Amino acid sequence: MKLFEPLNIGSMLVPNRVMVPAMVTHLCKEDGVVTQDTVERYVRYASGGAGLIIVEAMAVHQVKSGPLLRISDDRYVPGLRELARKVHDASDSKLVPQIIHFLKVARSGWRQTADMLSVAEIDQIVEQFGDAVRRAREAGFDGAELHSAHAYTLSSFLSRANPRTDEYGGQTLEGRLRLIGRVMESVRRKAGADFPVGIRFNVEEFIKNGYTVVDSKRIALRLAELGAAYLSLSAGGKFEDAVHTPGQVLYPYNGYSGDRCMPGDWLPRALHADLAAEVKRHLIENGHRIPVGVAGKLSDPHDAERLLAEGKADLVGIARGLLADPDWPNKVRRGELERIVQCDYCNVCKALDGTHRTVICALWPQGTIQAPADNPAIQVPQWTPSAAGLxxxxxxxxxxxxxxxxxxxxxxxxxxxxxxxxxxxxxxxxxxxxxxxxxxxxxxxxxxxxxxxxxxxxxxxxxxxxxxxxxxxxxxx
Ligand SMILES: Cc1cc2nc3c(=O)[nH]c(=O)nc-3n(C[C@H](O)[C@H](O)[C@H](O)COP(=O)(O)O)c2cc1C
Missing domain, CATH: 2.60.40.10 (Immunoglobulins)
Structure with missing residues (x-):
């Protein structure tokens, strides 16, 4: 199967094409330090056979934001090193942290927008990303991923809704690309040009007047020119159409763009696959073979394999499907499709994320915070022969x-x-x-x-x- 072919991403040899995209777990505390529970979550993905594991978003800066991992200071490196070591001990999966900067939000519904940042603050963000990726390398990760998708700072600059009027402004595509360009330059200067750095960004924003694949093809081209090691396509998740609940900070996943980002059971399977194919085609036409991954309801093994076989992408991102069953890769490799615990896209995990509670799957045994071990000896439930059927x-x-x-x-x-x-x-x-x-x-x-x-x-x-x-x-x- 294509799914289990290895893939070279810069200096990283990824053993197969199954990627766990970043998913915040809220398994750490407000201090942002890796906990034993955090380690267990990622070791579980590794022992389940995923090729590339992206560790949940961790912040380059020190602002209050609930239980979110940090990589904003050297004091976080020991915890992150322990995480990388334990995952590497468990399998040959490759481990990459997602690095994020986000703007401020308040319970009143107010939020800081890209135009409120001074040029000095932008300069600081550029340096913070470089320092964070340098720490990721020191901690023993195999690469790093810049979070330039959804509602966060890098994405807000890339957006067609970027309200700035200066050289980082929204009037031109080049203006919108300037921040990520400078960030990549800083990352390579501080972490080394040989350290694989991928970029996650939206293939479409799914907001009114937001950018579509018309722009994302060109954005992808520039990111490839900047030396990104891989591109990971997501969608939506924007503040522009978020619905404000009084007394709560805005949650960028509760409008339509949020539905596209974490699509519920009423949305089609593999819903972003064709958009990814357009981006991939454009890159190839322009001479770039950079690996492209995509996420969005790809947990049906046939869909996942078809995506690769048709050349629409090089990596299959499966977030909630692997949360439900981290053994998905091993089971698919062994042809045990009937044994997969299938995600039904109920989005309980999303609701937990939205209220900063520990992210679990509703299909796990009640009260547990990690996926249960796969024990083939465990009895599966049986129908009583005497009872009337369905x-x-x-x-x-x-x-x-x-x-x-x-x-x-x-x-x-x-x-x-x-x-x-x-x-x-x-x-x-x-x-x-x-x-x-x-x-x-x-x-x-x-x-x-x-x-x-x-x-x-x-x-x-x-x-x-x-x-x-x-x-x-x-x-x-
Ligand atoms: C609970 C939860 C947390 C998430 N956290 C992140 C995150 O930290 N960074 C990110 O880029 N995407 C995040 N996502 C989005 C996923 O990576 C993924 O793109 C999305 O769930 C669609 O893929 P799926 O249909 O396979 O679940 C999160 C999704 C969920 C459900």
């Missing part, structure tokens, strides 16, 4: 599903297939019923459910049941 009844434009409880099940996966389509996971629920509100009258659907153990491990499929949904009365009159 039933599906069409009622008032909906299909109501019910099934008997399975011994040892902590939740159930619900699958639906349309005529000639393959069955797709549509939800994971703790109860033994489900209502499908998204069926089309006049069509046939088939369903099955799977009981899952507390470890998330799915058991056997129920029987498949089909249901014909009556057509509405206005059709074919």
């Amino acid at each position: 039933t599906a009844i069409a009622r008032e434009s909906r299909v109501e599903l019910k099934w008997p409880k399975a011994a040892g099940a902590s939740h159930y996966e619900v699958y639906r297939a349309e005529a000639r389509g393959h069955a797709e996971l549509i939800d994971a629920v703790k109860v033994a019923f489900w209502v499908d509100n998204a069926v089309l009258g006049g069509h046939r659907y088939t369903y099955h459910v799977r009981p899952c153990a507390a470890s998330g491990r799915p058991g056997p499929r129920s029987a498949t049941v089909g249901v014909d949904v009556p057509a509405p009365s206005y059709l074919n009159r």
Whole structure:
């Protein structure tokens, strides 16, 4: 499989194409120091077989911001070194910290914007990024990633909504690129030109008048010219369309751009793959073979493999899918697709991030803060042979599903297939019923459910049941 081919990223040999994109965990405290829990989270990804692990965003500066990792001072290096050492001891995965600078936000809804920074403050940010990447190298990481996506400082300068009117201004693409250009120069001066530094940025901003792939193709070209080791494409996550909750600081992921960034269950799978392909094509046309990664609902192994096979990207970013099941790479490599704990994109993890609570997956056993170990010997829940099976009844434009409880099940996966389509996971629920509100009258659907153990491990499929949904009365009159 393409997924398990190694990839050279500068001096880094990444053992396979599965990337864990940065995901804040809130497993540290306000002091920003790596904790044992932080280490365990990343060792788990390493032992699960991911090729490239990006450590959650860590700040280059010292401002109050809840439990967020820091790389803003040499005193953070020992903790970061311990993290890198433990991950390297666990596997040949490559480990890269994501480096972030963000502007100030207040509970009133006020936020600092790019035009409020003086040139002296910009100069300071440029130096801070260089120092942070130098520390990443000293700590033993394999490279570093600059966070130039979503709502943060580098991204706000790249944005079409950049309100500055000086040489860093939003009137020209070159103006918008000036800060990241200077940051890369500082990073290479302080951390060495041979240290692989990737850049994450938005392939589209998904805000009104925000930039689209028309600009991101050119941004990618410039980042390649700047010597970026790889490009990681994300999307949205902007303040411009964030909805302010009184008394809370603005959260840049609760508007439509936030939906695009961490797409919920109602958005399509692999939703940014074609945009990535456009960027990749543009780079190749201009002579750049720089590896490109992309994220956004790529946890279906067939989607992931197709993305690579079709040459749309070189790295598959799977964030919530690997949070749900860090053993995804090993299971896919062994062909054990049925054993994957599948993310249902319920976004409980996102909600926890939004309130600065420890980020866990709702599919893990209750009360745990790390994914359970994959133990093939553990009994999976079984259906009771005597109980009546799954039933599906069409009622008032909906299909109501019910099934008997399975011994040892902590939740159930619900699958639906349309005529000639393959069955797709549509939800994971703790109860033994489900209502499908998204069926089309006049069509046939088939369903099955799977009981899952507390470890998330799915058991056997129920029987498949089909249901014909009556057509509405206005059709074919
Ligand atoms: C809880 C959580 C925390 C995240 N933290 C970061 C982060 O620190 N930096 C970043 O660039 N993206 C962050 N993201 C976005 C993910 O890296 C990823 O782009 C997004 O979830 C879409 O990929 P997926 O569909 O595979 O989950 C976060 C996402 C989630 C759900």
